[in-house]
Amino acid sequence: MNELTNQFNNQGNNAATVVAASREMEEVKGQIFMAQNMPRNVFQSEQRIMDACKRLTLAETAVYSYPRGGQKVVGPSIRLAEVLAQNWGNISFGVKELERRDGESTAVAYAWDMETNTRTQKEFTVPHVRSTKKGIQKLTDERDIYELVANMGARRLRSCLLGIIPGDIVDKAVAQCNETVRSGGGDIPLKDRIGKMLAMFKESYGVTQEQIENRFGYGTSTFTEFDMVQARNIFNSIKDGLAKVEDYFDKSTKKDAPSKLKEELAAKEDVKADVEEGAVNEPEKTNEG
Template identity: 55%
Template sequence: MSFDDQQPIDYQNYLPEAPPSFRSTTTEMATTRQTEEVKAAIFMAKQFPRDQQASFNRIMLSCQRKKLAEEAEYEYPKGGSKVSGPSIRLAEVLAQSWGNIDYGLIELEQRNGESKAMAYAWDIETNTRRQIVFTVKHERKAGSTTKQLTEARDVYEVVANMGSRRMRACILGVIPGDIVDAALAECRKTLVNSYTEPLADRVRKAFQQFQEKYGVNKEMIEKCIGCAQDAFTENDYLRIGNIWKSLRDGMGKREDYFDFGAVHVPSAAELEFKAQQEAEKAKADGDPDAAE
């Protein structure tokens, strides 16, 4: 037999196999710890069940805080209409005050420029569980451009941002809907009663902030809300506040709320004519500076 006829030796077959106890010790320890934690949580939930009336009172008391009330509701456009609901901040307060609820966000794996994560909420007392598994690409879109994310911090932020929305949905899935509605109503009531400044002044300042930060003028806001500035109510003020938070948090773009295509940009001739009219009016009113 020649050397060419010899089969290569697979040395892996001759290596000693690691004992099962060595290979699985870490895994078994982690599994045992998690199992014991779950058992302890179930035991405590059964030993100390929630007092629904006390939990409801805690939620109502929390919703009387102005800071929470300002962050309690979001709003964004979808399909020609507006969608609003409780924010992740309110959902977290509901879970904490309702009690015996475990919730969170877990990144399952990360590879090929994307992360696979799971958001969940578990009512330990009633054994009601909601979970959502989703995939997040490591990219950030800005207008028509897409930027690939490579820094660990950027990846964490985009996964946390996408995961917070799923976690909110999971929490709201295990808490009774009437409790959520009552919390939202209490937050709106807190906002209305917590302002000492007149509504007209608050609306005027809001219009100014929209103009300075996002380039949204008075006519755009009035068209979005459907009424003139002088006719704004407390609910209309809350609506533009929700739009402000949505723009600030990146939930939507200004073009989603306001019609920039319908904005009239005055020409140079129009501006000159307007300036002449203002000068003539000032002169007629006896303004000494207008005569110069």
């Protein structure tokens, strides 16, 4: 009796799987049909992208930079890649979790230009663990696992999207975003934006103004629009998990600097004390005939 029940349940599950796969296939066919019968207007798509890159809120998160091998790597962020795909049109993209077992998830990031039938995808495995200061933490909460997979998938998705969208369009978008940030950000004074940037670094990562100034080599009072772009790129790189705080800022700065200063002051006080003591204890000279 149990064997018959299991067979019936298996047949039911298989039937449901077939129906779901058939429905998904029909949806894909419909998307391809619409894409090929309503092709994108390249000039209009490019103009929409350029207009989107003139928005300061997008431009501030559009580019990342991080150090690698003694050099600086710069490129478009996942936020910009998503805007490019949305305005380029006829592109299906996303991250799907394929399987979950033994404390890890198997997922795939993909981007598919349905008009030209060009597709890129990257399959990857995500262990359900998180590195913390106290060591490796195993994740069991559904929300934590979902956010971890989404975060790891965002990097692969960005790569897939940039493999679909023409490179010259991407370069123009990055240039426009940098220009938008350099232009001053509307009516907000540069001084206020610098203050906001310093507060964001302090609140999010504990990075002080002194550490930022040591990184750039000069004070924030002399920051220009270009420096703001660089600082924003660093912030985005850390936020997106492409780099760590230690890759940019020396954590010992705020700890070592005061101790060295104290040592120098103490040394000066010792010298001063020795001089004063020598002046007091020095025997008086007499003229003896």
